[in-house]
Amino acid sequence: MPPTTTSLIRNPSRLSTALLTGALLVGGLASAPAVAGASATAAATTAVRVNQVGYLPDGPKRATIVTTSAQALGWQLRNASGAVVASGSTVARGADAPSGQSVQVADFSSHREAGTGYVVTVDGSSSVPFDIRANLYDTLRSDAMAFFHHQRSGIAIDASLVGSAYARPAAHLDVAPNKGDTSVPCQATVCDYTQDVRGGWYDAGDHGKYVVNGGISTWLVVNSFERADRAGGEAALGDSTLRVPERGNGIPDVLDEARWELDFLMRMQVPDGKPSAGMAFHKIHDVAWTGMPLRPDQDAQPRELHRPSTAATLNLAAAAAQCARVFRPYDSAYADRCMSAARRAWSAAKANPAVYAPASDSTGGGAYEDARVTDEFYWAASELYAATGESAYRDAVTSSPWHTSADAFSPYGFGWADTAALGRLVLATVPNGLPASDLARVRASVTAAADGYLSRMAAQGYAVPVPADGYFWGSNGEVANDAVVMAVAGELTGDGRYRAGALETMDYLLGRNALGLSYVTGYGETSSQNQHHRFWAHQLDASLPHPPAGSLAGGPNSGLQDPVALAKLTGCAPAACYIDHIDSYSTNEVAVNWNAPLAWLAAYAAERTSAGGEPPTAACAVTYTLSNVWSTGFTANITVKNTGPTAVDGWQLAWTHPAGQSVTSSWNATVTQSGTAVSARNADWNRTIAPGATVSFGVQGTHTGSTPSPTAFTLNAGTCA
Ligand code: 9MR
Numbered sequence: 062m063p064p065t066t067t068s069l070i071r072n073p074s075r076l077s078t079a080l081l082t083g084a085l086l087v088g089g090l091a092s093a094p095a096v097a098g099a100s101a102t103a104a105a106t107t108a109v110r111v112n113q114v115g116y117l118p119d120g121p122k123r124a125t126i127v128t129t130s131a132q133a134l135g136w137q138l139r140n141a142s143g144a145v146v147a148s149g150s151t152v153a154r155g156a157d158a159p160s161g162q163s164v165q166v167a168d169f170s171s172h173r174e175a176g177t178g179y180v181v182t183v184d185g186s187s188s189v190p191f192d193i194r195a196n197l198y199d200t201l202r203s204d205a206m207a208f209f210h211h212q213r214s215g216i217a218i219d220a221s222l223v224g225s226a227y228a229r230p231a232a233h234l235d236v237a238p239n240k241g242d243t244s245v246p247c248q249a250t251v252c253d254y255t256q257d258v259r260g261g262w263y264d265a266g267d268h269g270k271y272v273v274n275g276g277i278s279t280w281l282v283v284n285s286f287e288r289a290d291r292a293g294g295e296a297a298l299g300d301s302t303l304r305v306p307e308r309g310n311g312i313p314d315v316l317d318e319a320r321w322e323l324d325f326l327m328r329m330q331v332p333d334g335k336p337s338a339g340m341a342f343h344k345i346h347d348v349a350w351t352g353m354p355l356r357p358d359q360d361a362q363p364r365e366l367h368r369p370s371t372a373a374t375l376n377l378a379a380a381a382a383q384c385a386r387v388f389r390p391y392d393s394a395y396a397d398r399c400m401s402a403a404r405r406a407w408s409a410a411k412a413n414p415a416v417y418a419p420a421s422d423s424t425g426g427g428a429y430e431d432a433r434v435t436d437e438f439y440w441a442a443s444e445l446y447a448a449t450g451e452s453a454y455r456d457a458v459t460s461s462p463w464h465t466s467a468d469a470f471s472p473y474g475f476g477w478a479d480t481a482a483l484g485r486l487v488l489a490t491v492p493n494g495l496p497a498s499d500l501a502r503v504r505a506s507v508t509a510a511a512d513g514y515l516s517r518m519a520a521q522g523y524a525v526p527v528p529a530d531g532y533f534w535g536s537n538g539e540v541a542n543d544a545v546v547m548a549v550a551g552e553l554t555g556d557g558r559y560r561a562g563a564l565e566t567m568d569y570l571l572g573r574n575a576l577g578l579s580y581v582t583g584y585g586e587t588s589s590q591n592q593h594h595r596f597w598a599h600q601l602d603a604s605l606p607h608p609p610a611g612s613l614a615g616g617p618n619s620g621l622q623d624p625v626a627l628a629k630l631t632g633c634a635p636a637a638c639y640i641d642h643i644d645s646y647s648t649n650e651v652a653v654n655w656n657a658p659l660a661w662l663a664a665y666a667a668e669r670t671s672a673g674g675e676p677p678t679a680a681c682a683v684t685y686t687l688s689n690v691w692s693t694g695f696t697a698n699i700t701v702k703n704t705g706p707t708a709v710d711g712w713q714l715a716w717t718h719p720a721g722q723s724v725t726s727s728w729n730a731t732v733t734q735s736g737t738a739v740s741a742r743n744a745d746w747n748r749t750i751a752p753g754a755t756v757s758f759g760v761q762g763t764h765t766g767s768t769p770s771p772t773a774f775t776l777n778a779g780t781c782a
């Protein structure tokens with residue numbers, strides 16, 4: 062039976078009642094003390110909320126202003142020397158349910174000039190200073206990915222790679238006081254042998270290692286490389302781009318990082334000859350919850366393997382099949398090993414299709430419970446089909462109810478328990494033998510999902526892709542996962558609106574949100590720094606570090622599922638149910654499945670190739686035709702042809718009017734004149750110019766006696782013929 066929308070929402074924390082009635086602020090701009098000018102020490106939580114890191118020159122640039130004013134307000138964008146470089150009017154949005162605030166939006170996207178120290182000012186209140194620059198996300202690309210190296214189990218984290226504050230001894234290699242992970246017994250009745258399950262990544266702030274969450278996280282890390290590879294930007298994730306011990310081994314560092322976890326996932330597979338052979342143990346963690354803080358090498362709890370589950374087995378099958386495909390050019394022996402683990406896992410899941418991890422199994426580690434695994438079957442089948450082309454896997458794809466279900470992309474995004482969307486992303490992007498019409502339908506489902514996120518963003522004051530009742534445990538991961546879908550839709554269609562949507566989610570994560578706070582450690586004037594973590598526990602022990610830069614907090618969770626959240630956040634509007642306190646694990650933990658889409662997105666946003674980031678230098682031809690001239694005025698039609706090999710996505714055509722002409726109105730483009738310099742910007746509907754295609758627009762203006770036609774035009778950065 063096709064799954065229903067409600068059956069998708071099985072994560073109990075997602076069912077918690079959303080608190081939609083946060084009090085609206087009263088009396089004008091709500092803010093910390095208003096900050097004048099471009100002071101670099103501006104209080105971060107001002108009424109003017111921006112991406113505190115900044116904006117890409119060619120990306121969307123919007124700020125959200127908290128105010129009770131019902132009237133649109135004027136905004137000014139000032140550069141570092143305080144000069145107004147752009148200005149306009151906000152759009153009043155009124156009450157914004159998720160944040161419980163009354164807000165307005167300022168859009169300064171058309172300002173593309175790079176610089177530092179920009180400030181947006183509205184009605185006397187100023188944003189924190191921010192940059193506009195193309196290399197904005199270069200450091201986050203590596204920091205967000207470095208998170209995984211920091212989380213490695215079974216290897217010393219070396220000061221030469223991470224600095225002394227983050228260095229620590231190898232842990233969970235059976236060196237006292239550790240009691241794992243090289244020979245770990247099962248829970249009573251689960252098995253009568255021990256297994257070497259060393260390595261992998263710690264899941265989060267705890268020292269558990271979970272195959273369910275490990276599979277999707279590994280998949281996203283490897284997928285970030287695949288996406289970059291398709292876009293021609295893989296070099297940025299290649300060998301010697303990350304501070305990992307495997308630097309310089311000839312294999313892309315992102316894949317080295319993924320391999321650390323893949324090796325662990327394969328060690329979790331039940332050996333041949335044992336009951337449930339080929340399945341994966343659901344998880345391995347401490348017998349009892351450990352206290353805080355606790356460096357992993359100091360953990361003295363015994364460790365146990367928990368019963369295999371179908372969901373874990375299919376996570377292994379999917380991640381290992383992807384491994385077989387992606388590692389093939391670099392290490393074919395490893396690719397073979399992954400392929401055989403994937404096939405064994407698939408067969409074992411088919412033989413044991415309904416072994417569910419229970420929600421009750423949460424002593425000493427998280428449950429990662431999942432009693433609906435048809436979606437995991439679909440995801441794994443899609444990967445196995447993409448890896449092998451074999452008809453048995455194709456049939457498993459096409460006969461899955463998820464292949465045609467309208468619910469594969471849930472409004473709550475994909476996640477560790479909801480993996481059908483991953484199957485669609487694989488089929489939509491990896492060449493496979495599905496019939497063209499079926500493939501078109503799969504791809505259309507990706508763009509339809511992205512359209513849903515875009516329209517939700519457009520309806521919200523803070524442009525968040527999740528619904529008002531979607532702020533559950535790990536909502537920031539959900540936001541980032543939605544952005545991944547939008548980015549893929551952009552890749553499939555070339556439609557720049559999707560890239561804009563994906564980039565705008567970064568604005569949310571980095572400060573344009575209900576709390577005016579960046580959820581990424583070390584990025585932005587005010588960022589999360591006390592995430593729940595047993596080693597990065599500075600808040601509990603000043604000798605320990607804060608989480609390293611690039612660590613994403615779980616984010617607002619209206620479920621209030623920890624004592625600090627309950628004590629401090631009762632009554633919060635959903636998007637404001639967050640506290641940067643180390644004990645608030647339900648709003649402020651870190652986790653591999655949240656940093657994975659952040660790293661994916663950072664790599665995407667940092668990319669500057671013709672397929673991805675900066676607009677390529679345009680090749681163009683322009684005809685300027687005076688259609689009517691009278692004693693004091695004129696009209697002109699302008700046609701721009703893209704003579705280059707790649708689509709122009711978003712354009713700005715510039716020329717000069719040297720003889721005293723002045724533009725008074727325009728159609729099919731937004732035209733502004735400053736002195737003699739004229740600039741025409743695309744409308745939303747004509748922003749893309751395919752190779753060989755043309756767009757036309759027109760202007761009307763005044764002149765002082767004659768109106769010679771301009772002869773020199775530039776399109777984006779390129780000079781037109
Ligand atoms: O530290 C644990 C965190 O990683 C989990 O996400 C969370 C929910 O399973 O549980 C945390 O551990 C807490 C435990 O559940 C209850 N006692 C306090 C623990 C944190 O100090």
Ligand code: 9MR
Pocket residue numbers: 072073074264265266267269426427428429534535615646650651652
């Ligand atoms: O991300 C998980 C979230 O969806 C669940 O609601 C929550 C409670 O079961 O557990 C979260 O995962 C935690 C895991 O159980 C233990 N390690 C830390 C994870 C992040 O908080």
